[in-house]
Amino acid sequence: MPSHFPDGLPPVVSATVAQIHRRLPTRGEISARVGSRVEPDDVIGQALVSPPAVFLDAATALGVEPRDVPRRVRRKIGERVTPQQPVAKRGSRKLVAPVTGSISAIDGETGFVVITPDPTPITMTAAVRGYVADVDPGRSALIETPAAVIQGAFGIGGEQFGVLRLLVTDRRDPITPDLIDARSAYAIIIGGAGITAEALRKAQQEQVRGVIVGSIDQAEVKAFLGDFMPADWYAYGHTDLLRAVTPTVLVTEGFGSRSMAEPLFELLTRYDRQEAFLDGTTTIWPEPRRPRLVVPLPRLQGGQVARAPAELEVGAIVRCVDERHLGAIGRVTALAPLGRLPSGVRTATATVQISETQQIMLPQTALERIG
Numbered sequence: 383m384p385s386h387f388p389d390g391l392p393p394v395v396s397a398t399v400a401q402i403h404r405r406l407p408t409r410g411e412i413s414a415r416v417g418s419r420v421e422p423d424d425v426i427g428q429a430l431v432s433p434p435a436v437f438l439d440a441a442t443a444l445g446v447e448p449r450d451v452p453r454r455v456r457r458k459i460g461e462r463v464t465p466q467q468p469v470a471k472r473g474s475r476k477l478v479a480p481v482t483g484s485i486s487a488i489d490g491e492t493g494f495v496v497i498t499p500d501p502t503p504i505t506m507t508a509a510v511r512g513y514v515a516d517v518d519p520g521r522s523a524l525i526e527t528p529a530a531v532i533q534g535a536f537g538i539g540g541e542q543f544g545v546l547r548l549l550v551t552d553r554r555d556p557i558t559p560d561l562i563d564a565r566s567a568y569a570i571i572i573g574g575a576g577i578t579a580e581a582l583r584k585a586q587q588e589q590v591r592g593v594i595v596g597s598i599d600q601a602e603v604k605a606f607l608g609d610f611m612p613a614d615w616y617a618y619g620h621t622d623l624l625r626a627v628t629p630t631v632l633v634t635e636g637f638g639s640r641s642m643a644e645p646l647f648e649l650l651t652r653y654d655r656q657e658a659f660l661d662g663t664t665t666i667w668p669e670p671r672r673p674r675l676v677v678p679l680p681r682l683q684g685g686q687v688a689r690a691p692a693e694l695e696v697g698a699i700v701r702c703v704d705e706r707h708l709g710a711i712g713r714v715t716a717l718a719p720l721g722r723l724p725s726g727v728r729t730a731t732a733t734v735q736i737s738e739t740q741q742i743m744l745p746q747t748a749l750e751r752i753g
Contacts, residue, residue, distance in 0.1 A: 392751045393533045393634070393701060394646050400529040400676045402510050402659060405522040407431055414523040416516060420508035422543045422657065426523050427506035433499040436481055441493025444472040448493030455495060457485045469495055509543045510659040511678045530653060530677040532634065532646055537662030537673025539630030544570045544591040548654040553647035557595060559584040566590050570660050572650050575641045579605035585629045592630045592660040594650065594675060596642030630662040632673045635709045643701055643711055645752045653677045694746055700734060704748040711752070712736035
């Protein structure tokens with residue numbers, strides 16, 4: 383089992399060595415050096431990113447046949463253009479360039495003019511306090527930091543850095559719009575049971591960087607994304623570099639209306655007003671990734687190795703992840719390498735006490751240890 387977070391570790395770890403990969407979207411320059419200490423705002427890489435080509439429908443814009451477009455274009459292939467500069471004209475109709483770049487194609491078959499925008503310089507910050515453990519020249523840097531870590535069930539958005547701000551006092555309380563104000567600007571706000579689309583819009587308005595809640599209703603997600611360009615929401619986080627147009631969201635329990643698990647809420651409460659690194663990236667293929675929150679701890683030691691996850695054992699506190707008991711917290715009272723489930727299936731099982739009067743038997747794979 384992998385020992386580096388987030389793979390193979392419980393949903394909450396009070397102290398481990400978190401690894402954060404900072405990657406450029408294209409080959410560039412990595413200025414970080416192995417062994418050096420970095421702060422969240424330190425620039426550790428830079429590159430030139432080429433935006434996608436811009437296709438202009440000149441035939442439609444000018445009201446001509448595609449074959450007439452080449453003679454209407456005032457620019458030659460390779461010639462530079464700037465925004466609002468005329469590219470083609472016919473009478474009172476004209477086609478202007480929307481970006482700065484170069485004419486790369488004039489197609490008489492389709493009637494399109496293609497502009498290749500100028501490369502855009504971008505910088506990459508460390509985004510977290512720690513030590514540089516490894517560098518892939520021109521592509522990425524690996525930062526390690528002793529930290530408390532929470533791993534979520536689902537996330538939306540990418541990487542953010544901000545100060546944690548607890549908005550509720552009970553893990554069953556949702557985030558409502560009235561709880562979000564100017565004091566939440568650039569912060570990662572924490573709720574309990576969930577958040578509405580209206581509250582997400584308020585968070586965006588107040589420039590909130592991140593939201594951590596126990597659950598979220600799918601209808602609320604759709605209501606919010608319908609208003610604020612879902613393509614931008616989902617695309618951010620796979621580049622590590624662009625500023626998000628919406629707050630990154632980390633959901634600890636899943637969809638629906640569920641309170642945040644008590645151990646997770648207690649840890650977040652403990653680190654209220656602390657700086658943290660939030661990554662909402664959630665993927666299944668090609669490399670599974672779950673969203674996570676990393677709260678750097680004060681003592682930083684270079685060269686540490688993350689602890690291997692503890693095996694499931696009697697007495698361990700676990701969270702159920704099966705559909706029927708999703709989110710329930712309990713204590714393991716018995717383990718069987720080849721037990722029999724109520725359905726008759728034989729597999730590795732665990733008996734879990736989830737209340738004073740209720741014990742359940744589940745496959746060991748349906749449990750997450752709260753470490």
